[in-house]
Amino acid sequence: MTTVPHMEQEPLRAKAAAELERARARSSALTDALDDDELVRQHSPLMSPLIWDLAHIGNQEELWLVRDVGGLPAVRSDIDELYDAFKHSRASRPALPLLKPGEARQYVDQVRRKTMDVVDRVPLSGRGLVENAFAFGMLVQHEQQHDETMLITHQTRKGPAVLYAPEPPRAEKTVLPQEVLVPDGPFTMGTSTEPWALDNERPAHQVRVDAFFMDTAPVTCGQYQEFISDGGYDRPELWTGSGWEHRTKANLRAPLYWRRDGDRWLRDCFGVVGPVREAEPVVHVSFHEAQAYARWAGKRLPTEAEWEKAARFDPESGRSRRFPWGDEDPGPRQANLGQRHLRPAEVGSYPAGASPLGIQQLIGDVWEWVDTDFHGYPGFTAFPYREYSEVFFGPDYKMLRGGCFGTDAAACRGTFRNWDYPIRRQIFAGFRCARTPGGGELG
Structure with missing residues (x-):
């Protein structure tokens, strides 16, 4: 990391403070929307009680920014173990003696006051944790990631809607090509220069990718309904062995939160039930479902390297951009991010966010499953702790790229990597398809 001159530290401090406050405003909105009973309830065994997430956000901020970076005494060292994500599974957390909602809010407020003092005074040089305000950026991303997790918990809860947002923009009335050819050749994958990039995004390295076709847009609900209607869930030849085993065991018949109503499909979206919107990207599907659809369509899922090349490579300059549209941060014209809306936008809604090759909505709307196991890049170094990435490396996890409507721009880049179990x-999460060119297609 490059040492930041003292004269350039003040803008970094201002950015860190503003991003911390922006993340906290979102955390507060997600927890203030529900009463205490709903905050302490576990709405799904896959998710923590919302109040655990809030206190965990504060505890991680205390550990890294108050104690480590700031060198200040502990605020509540007695609760460190309660909010250690590696010591307690999500299913077990409701049984813990957690802070009550009022106590949790008081705790995170107390930690934040100390954090803002640290932001104002700590030198942003001398060690990797503070260069470029990295530790503050890491905790901003941590909080925003948990805000997305809390948004998922809101989706799992039963009851009337408590979250509101305007509808996403409508697609322009243009017909997009089904797929685009991504040329063969090397490109730069990952980053060594993005100041707040996390360890699994580093370092930048050259990867050669053979020519392939990539879908111009994510698979839509309407396209996915065709897969269902054609018996996609009843045809084992479309599924891998592990995928078919899970489909059978879990009795999968459609995306999560879909239900049949006569001759139409309905979807529950944060407590509002309405017809499935055929032009929106399909969401709430597993890797196994995405892979089965791709086989049904005569295609496949892209690899992670293919996805990143499609999202970042500029054939004219030969360089990799930060985002498909260029190097500037995402705004409301380029991508559906940051919980500005509570659903994916129709395909074709963000032409300003297209890649140089014309591929759209690679950032925002839905996380996209890719067919690559989680691994470190050549030269990977765990920083600042192994438990962020390294302990998850291996074949148990599949990669997701691009962010979704609930992902904040602070935690979404062309290099950002997410991962989860394929079930x-x-x-x-949604997906788009790719395919290998057939004989004669490349001339």
């Missing part, structure tokens, strides 16, 4: 469906 998971409660996350805001």
Whole structure:
């Protein structure tokens, strides 16, 4: 990491403070929307009680920013074990002696006051944890990731809607090509320069990718309904062995939160039930379902390297961009991020966010499953702790790229990597397909 001159530290402090406050406003909105009974309830065994997430956010901030970076005495060292995500599974957390909602709010407020003092005074140089305000950026991303997790918990809860947001923009009335050819050749994957990039995104390295076709847009609900209607869930030849075993055991028949109503499908979206919108990207499907659909369509899922090349590579300059549209941060014209809306936007809604090759909505709307196991890049170094990435490396997890409507821009880049078990469906995940060119297609 490059040492930041003293004169350039003040803008970094201002950015860190603003991003911390923006994340906290979202955390507060997600928890203030429910009463105490709902905050302490476990709405799904796959998710923590919302009040655990809130106190965990504060505890991690205390550990890293107050105690480590700031060198200040502990605020509540007695609760460290309660909010250690590695010591207690999500299913077991409701039985713990957790802080009550009022206590949790008081705790995170107390920690935040100390954090803002640390932001104002700590030198942003001298060690990797503080260069470029990295530790503050890491905790901003941690809080925003838990905010997305809390948004998922809101989706799992039963009861009337408590969250509200405007509808996403409508798609322009243009016909998009079904797929785009991504040329063969090397590109730069990962990053060594993004100041707040996490360890699994580093370092930048060259990867050669053979030519392939990538879908211009994510698979839509309407397209997925065709898969269902054609018996996709009843055809074992479309599924891998592990995928078919899980489909049978879990009795999968449609995306999570879909239900049949006569001759139409309905979807529950944060407590509001309405017809499935055919032009929206399908969401709440597992890796196994995505893979089965791709086989049904005569295609496959892209690899992680293919996805990132499609999202970042500029054939004209030969360089990798930060985002499909360029190097500037995402705004409301480029991508559906940050919980501005509570659902994916129709495909074709963000032409300003397209890649140089014309591929759309690679950032935002839905996380996209890719067919790659979680691994470190060549030269990977765990920083600042192994438990963020390294302990998850291996074949148990599949990668997800691009963020979703509930992902904040602070935790979403063209290099950002997410991962989960291939059976998971409660996350805001969809997919798009790719395929290898057939004989004669490349001339």
